[in-house]
Amino acid sequence: xxxxxxxxxxxxxxxxxxxxxxxxxxxxxxxxxxxxxxxxxxxxxxxxxxxxxxxxxxxxxxxxxxxxxxxxxxxxxxxxxxxxxxxxxxxxxxxxxxxxxxxxxxxxxxxxxxxxxxxxxxxxxxxxxxxxxxxxxxxxxxxxxxxxxxxxxxxxxxxxxxxxxxxxxxxxxxxxxxxxxxxxxxxxxxxxxxxxxxxxxxxxxxxxxxxxxxxxxxxxxxxxxxxxxxxxxxxxxxxxxxxxxxxxxxxxxxxxxxxxxxx
Amino acid sequence: xxxxxxxxxxxxxxxxxxxxxxxxxxxxxxxxxxxxxxxxxxxxxxxxxxxxxxxxxxxxxxxxxxxxxxxxxxxxxxxxxxxxxxxxxxxxxxxxxxxxxxxxxxxxxxxxxxxxxxxxxxxxxxxxxxxxxxxxxxxxxxxxxxxxxxxxxxxxxxxxxxxxxxxxxxxxxxxxxxxxxxxxxxxxx
Numbered sequence: 541x542x543x544x545x546x547x548x549x550x551x552x553x554x555x556x557x558x559x560x561x562x563x564x565x566x567x568x569x570x571x572x573x574x575x576x577x578x579x580x581x582x583x584x585x586x587x588x589x590x591x592x593x594x595x596x597x598x599x600x601x602x603x604x605x606x607x608x609x610x611x612x613x614x615x616x617x618x619x620x621x622x623x624x625x626x627x628x629x630x631x632x633x634x635x636x637x638x639x640x641x642x643x644x645x646x647x648x649x650x651x652x653x654x655x656x657x658x659x660x661x662x663x664x665x666x667x668x669x670x671x672x673x674x675x676x677x678x679x680x681x682x683x684x685x686x687x688x689x690x691x692x693x694x695x696x697x698x699x700x701x702x703x704x705x706x707x708x709x710x711x712x713x714x715x716x717x718x719x720x721x722x723x724x725x726x727x728x729x730x731x732x733x734x735x736x737x738x739x740x741x742x743x744x745x746x747x748x749x750x751x752x753x754x755x756x757x758x759x760x761x762x763x764x765x766x767x768x769x770x771x772x773x774x775x776x777x778x779x780x781x782x783x784x785x786x787x788x789x790x791x792x793x794x795x796x797x798x799x800x801x802x803x
Numbered sequence: 804x805x806x807x808x809x810x811x812x813x814x815x816x817x818x819x820x821x822x823x824x825x826x827x828x829x830x831x832x833x834x835x836x837x838x839x840x841x842x843x844x845x846x847x848x849x850x851x852x853x854x855x856x857x858x859x860x861x862x863x864x865x866x867x868x869x870x871x872x873x874x875x876x877x878x879x880x881x882x883x884x885x886x887x888x889x890x891x892x893x894x895x896x897x898x899x900x901x902x903x904x905x906x907x908x909x910x911x912x913x914x915x916x917x918x919x920x921x922x923x924x925x926x927x928x929x930x931x932x933x934x935x936x937x938x939x940x941x942x943x944x945x946x947x948x949x950x951x952x953x954x955x956x957x958x959x960x961x962x963x964x965x966x967x968x969x970x971x972x973x974x975x976x977x978x979x980x981x982x983x984x985x986x987x988x989x990x991x992x
Contacts, residue, residue: 552931
């Protein structure tokens with residue numbers, strides 16, 4: 541018998557035990573948390589309390605009953621006629637993917653990926669006049685892609701620009717997401733931090749946009765991550781950074797610079 | 804406000820069986836928070852979590868049919884755990900996943916010392932044994948064990964939630980693991 545057998549054995553426990561563990565609240569009192577945030581030149585408003593924090597600035601932030609937070613963004617769906625770039629080719633490619641999708645494929649047939657080499661190329665490919673792709677402070681870039689999500693009839697519901705960047709100390713990913721008239725909800729559930737170490741803060745950028753920031757410990761000892769969200773209504777922007785605790789200040793600066801680059 | 808209608812598992816499985824892509828969207832709507840909670844505990848970055856979740860929806864799409872799970876939630880929970888551990892095995896060298904490594908190390912204590920590596924218990928039988936042992940524990944301790952070894956929550960997180968020190972939580976967990984090892988040994992004898 542190996543430890544992996546016990547791990548797999550745990551996967552087969554009763555659904556009621558999973559449900560119980562998910563919902564159970566311990567009677568013991570929690571220790572108060574200390575909130576920290578030290579980004580320069582920004583005024584941060586700390587959120588505290590329990591329950592729904594509100595939907596101002598396009599976001600709803602909800603504190604979970606047990607641990608952590610969930611955040612969702614109110615979105616306005618873009619008419620397809622305003623998206624004029626070559627991205628519309630996905631309307632033909634995705635239905636074909638559904639038709640030819642083999643059951644053993646590792647690809648989900650409803651998504652189509654296009655590699656791009658720059659923000660300008662991504663913007664031209666999409667062809668949405670109001671789209672603005674944030675300028676990121678680092679030149680080291682991996683995996684610059686546009687992802688398109690559609691249904692078997694070729695109706696495009698989401699377009700996402702994904703980009704990985706990194707400095708010597710911090711790796712970061714950012715996503716810029718558009719929702720079209722074919723997206724079926726007015727709300728996008730974008731974030732979750734289910735750890736007691738999760739802290740949530742917000743600030744207003746120089747351009748008047750509300751930025752929500754999660755900070756939490758990663759499972760790897762001594763590592764943290766920080767995820768920030770901004771929405772302009774038609775576009776949702778997300779940025780995540782992972783770093784060693786000692787490099788917190790650099791990660792904060794990256795998030796701050798990213799937020800300030802969105803107009 | 805438009806009411807939120809939750810599809811029951813039977814209806815959800817029917818959509819999968821009819822290869823209706825709404826099955827994936829509905830699965831995501833109903834169970835993304837649950838799956839994300841497990842994946843977030845086992846993986847190091849939100850990006851990895853989102854990748855795992857995409858793999859989970861894909862795996863559900865590929866396996867139903869022919870599979871017809873009794874509980875979609877438990878089925879998805881198993882997928883998240885299986886995919887996370889499989890990814891951990893592949894990328895262990897990069898030290899990207901602290902969560903599964905610590906969980907697996909601790910689970911060594913659940914194996915009775917008299918058991919050899921070759922000695923096996925059939926997977927379903929082992930699940931039933933663990934399930935029965937869990938039900939015999941006090942509620943708080945049962946929940947702590949499930950949160951640690953099913954949801955993958957860290958000892959630090961559990962200590963904070965339970966209101967005790969990490970050292971105390973580690974002790975509780977060690978005692979529970981040894982208790983499970985005794986139950987497994989007793990079962991064999």
